[in-house]
Amino acid sequence: MKIYNVHERRLDAAPEKVGAILDSLSSKDDRLWPGDRWPPQRFDAPLGVGAKGGHGPIRYAVSAYVPGDRGV
Numbered sequence: 001m002k003i004y005n006v007h008e009r010r011l012d013a014a015p016e017k018v019g020a021i022l023d024s025l026s027s028k029d030d031r032l033w034p035g036d037r038w039p040p041q042r043f044d045a046p047l048g049v050g051a052k053g054g055h056g057p058i059r060y061a062v063s064a065y066v067p068g069d070r071g072v
Contacts, residue, residue, distance in 0.1 A: 015069060016068060016069075019066075019067070019068040019069045020068065023047065023067055023068060025041060025047055026040075026041045026042055026043045026047055026051075026053065027047070033055070038055055038056070039055040039056035040055060041053065041054070041055045042054070042055070043060075043062070047062065047065060048062060048065050049062055049063065049064060049065055050062065
């Protein structure tokens with residue numbers, strides 16, 4: 001069975017602040033992912049459209065990404 005799951009969060013913060021945090025996802029300075037509690041988030045390429053990866057057995061693909069602005 002294939003599962004399609006989309007997560008969405010509304011944040012009360014300036015887009016540029018949120019964008020900067022999103023830009024750090026899967027980097028050595030990741031400020032978004034709770035790596036102290038979950039396996040680290042890793043992608044097969046730099047964060048960008050088409051990058052594939054995940055954490056532990058959970059897999060993701062980046063379908064949209066605007067550096068400094070938004071990631072999906």
